[in-house]
Amino acid sequence: MSLELNEIAQGRYLEVHVSGKLDRETYQQLVPLAEEQINQYGKIRVLFAMHDFHGWDAGALWEDIKFDTKHFRDFERIAIVGERKWERGMAVFCKPFTTASVRYFDASELEQARKWPMEE
Template sequence: MSVQLSEVAQGKYLEVHVSGKLDRETYQRLVPLAEEQIAENGKIRVLFAMHDFHGWDAGALWEDIKFDAKHFSDFERIAIVGERKWERGMAVFCKPFTTASVRYYNDSDIDEAREWLMED
């Protein structure tokens, strides 16, 4: 499992790159960083880029569900960037769990996703 995090636009935009399978331990390292950004900036925007991603294990999925319930309205926009059809389905699946505007972009369109996240 590989995860890279970076803050953009004074922390109002968080970029997360993942590969492999997301486990509970990795997820628990991500959550405090996202919560810190929310505490400092209010609503944030997130780019979630998946490269050779194999989903979540059961522990990480449970952590994700708890996080989504707690932060239902803390995300303004979410761009999901991926390379497979099932990843596109995640954008549709995520919508009931957030008030954010959610869009899917193919890997090759990551710059377009970044532009959308930076728009006013």
């Protein structure tokens, strides 16, 4: 599993790049940073980019469900960037778990995906 986190725009924007399969240990890195930003700035905006992504293991899926339930209203926009058809479906799948605007971008649209969460 590869994870890269970037905090941009005074902490209101979190850019997450993942590859491989998400596991519980990845969430132990990601969750504290996201919660720190939420506590400091209120609602945040996220770009979640997947490259050669293979989904979640059971532990990571459970951590994701707990996080989504706790932070249902804490995101304004979520840009999902992917390479595969099933990743496009993630944008539809995650909408009931957040009040955020969620939009899918193909990997070739990464720069556009970076701009969208920051638009007012």
